[in-house]
Amino acid sequence: MKTYTMELAGRTLRVDVGRVAAQANGAVLIQYGDTTVLSTATSSDKPREGIDFFPMSVEFEEKMYAVGKIPGGFNKREGKPSENSILTARVIDRPMRPLFPKDFRNDVTLNNLVMSVDPKCRPEIVAMIGTAMATCISDIPFDGPCAMTQMGLVDGEFVVNPSQEEWNKGDLRMTVASTESKVIMIEAGANEVPEDKVLEAIYKAHDVNQSIIALIKQMVAEVGKEKYSYESCAVPETMFEDMKKVVSPEEMEAAVFTDEKQVREKNIKDVTAKMEEAFADNEEYLAVLDEAIYQYQKKTVRKMILKDHKRPDGRAIDQIRPLAAEIDIIPRVHGSAMFTRGQTQICDVVTLAPLSEAQRIDGLDDNITEKRYIHQYNFPSYSVGETRPSRGPGRREIGHGALAERALLPVLPSVDEFPYAIRAVSETFESNGSTSMASTCASCMSLMAAGVPIKKMVAGISCGLVTGDTDDDYLVLTDIQGLEDFFGDMDFKVTGTKDGITAIQMDIKIHGLTRPIVEEAIRRTREARFFIMDECMSKAIDKPRAEVSKYAPKIISIKIDPQKIGDVVGQRGKTINEIIDRTGVRIDIDDDGNVSVCGTDKAAMDEAVRLINIIVTDFEKGQVFTGKVVSIKEFGAFIEFAPGKEGMVHISKIARERINRVEDVLTLGDTVKVVCLGKDKMGRISFSIKDAQ
Secondary structure (H helix, E strand, O other), X not given: OEEEEEEEOOEEEEEEEOOOOOOOOEEEEEXXXXXXXXXXXXXXEEEOOOOOOOOEEEEEEEOHHHXXXXXXXXXXXXXXXXXXXXXXXXXXXXXXXXXXXXXXXXXXXXXXXXXXXXXXXXXXXXXXXXXXXXXXXXXXXXXXXXXXXXXXXXXXXXXXXOOHHHHHHOOEEEEEEEOOOOEEEEEEEEEEEOHHHHHHHHHHHHHHHHHHHHHHHHHHHHHOOOOOOOOOOOOOHHHHHHHHHHOOHHHHHXXXXXXXXXXXXXXXXXXXXXXXXXXXXXXXXXXXXXXXXXXXXXXXXXXXXXXXXXXXXXXXXXXXXXXXXXXXXXXXXXXXXXXXXXXXXXXEEEEXXXXXXXXXXXXXXXXXXXXXEEEEEEOOHHHHOOOOOOOOOOHHHHHHHHHHHHHHXXXXXXXXXXXXXXXEEEEEEEOOOOHHHHHHHHXXXXXXXXXXXXXXXXXXXXXXXXXXXXXXXXXXXXXXXXXXXXXXXXXXXXXXXXXXXXXXXXXXXXXOEOHXXXXXXXXXXXXXXXXXXXXXXXXXXXXXXXXXXXXXXXEEEEEOOHHHXXXXXXXXXXXXXXXXXXXXXXXXXXXXXXXXXXXXXHHHHHHHHHHHHHHHOOOOOOOEEXXXXXXXXXXXXXXXXXXXXXXXXXXXXXXXXXXXXXXXXXXXXXXXXXXXXXEXXXXXXXXXXXXXX
């Protein structure tokens, strides 16, 4: 066993190699503060047959024992991965995947087991660093090292690897992965942070990454295994020359040069059929023909863009596809909007509900137990002209939904301003590039159409990249479509208002970006966001509606003394249930005394509020109430003036004239007006009927 330590952002990072999991290809037990994660890297001996992609899976396993909890539910066992687990696994996957060989087809699993959590050291960053270390010291082919750092912005100051509390409350939540020379992944959520501040954070994190990379290089030199040889799945270079004899580069360029996805796909089918006929007797070529045609298309598209400055759909390098936006396309829902950009089309539907409908979260962060705003994204097969059964959201759908959710969170009204739980669902009607950014635009308009008083308009756009043989040979593309995403080197998504960035997600397929590329991408996305807001979104709806839809629930919020909550609820909920039965409203009360009355009938809601106010009022002499006779005694009658609240009228206070029997004037169920006389000697509320007339 060998132990490595370093100081990282004022805390000790300790790494044990050879202590556990000896049968994995690479393993480290990594501890940062008291947060402990076991990171392992394993691979198969041979490539998986019949596939044309690299079969890598990344896991982030949250164990509830790590925070001293027993899982909820009947099984008392961790179930399927949480959304946080899936999102963390995606953030680890994105910088790692491009560093494996392009022709590598062996199965690889990168697993992270979270064993203890220190709130000052977030387990996500520990797992990210551990994954890079385990892979680098393993015998799996990998072009590392790489490292990851998280940056926060608290009270205007940058914080390296912030604690969970700082992460939650800060204005920036950014993860940056780097190699020795370049940035390879960015993931961020921000509260309208200016572009120059975001750039500063990126390269501060990049600098911190270099100290981690230095440690990894030391580990590789001392305990790293020799990388094994693998069976290459690359297409033979001679095959490309033979393919050009069948379909010339000019013919391939004509096949892909169209803005209609369906036309291009038909052209490629024709090219494929021509190739299959030409190579019918060559089994070696036929076995890799699909991959070879993909590579031929890729070379053609990249050459068109980089050398000729021609895009497949004929647009200029910085030109956005045709835009369209409309609202209220779905009747009776609380809010709806559709955003179209080229052949990418998203319909977003917003639903409003009481705060009690917020999503409850059972995870490793005790500070976040529920989500008031939920954004979900769906990607059906018909949106890309394919047929497959729906099996629920996959990791991609969850990731896209989370990105659009982060984009809009900074502009949502507070609970005090708008006491609703909000769910936005983005349905992909058509997809040809960057549906997550279209989802952001559609969701923003849908929220405004629903009457959610968001503070500012948010838009999103993606930039792509095609690189040549040198760092200076590149071209940044605004608003990439699917083909440019597939064959390009980068998908740089940025969302924000006119005052700053709210979210970033950057994926690449190469070994990193230089600073000029990052700066140009951020500048391009800023210009494009402004254009989309001014020329499209604001023409459909330029501000939130003043009121929520007539189909949405209405909510009245009041504040009561927390010590009076028991009076409103009553024994076993009797009092509050009676108010609900009488009025037909929904009532939610939190521990701080915040009461939400939700319904569609304003008169019924007002009546519920009136009854609650009566119950929590400290009664004073002279207050007038309307109540019902619920009990008649020889000495007087009891009047219920609110659910669970009664007062007594003495027989002498019922009528102005003398009466001998209560029943001569009152009957059970009568509604009467009474005035409070204070409390009698027994502490009961005393009423008078005759003095209220």
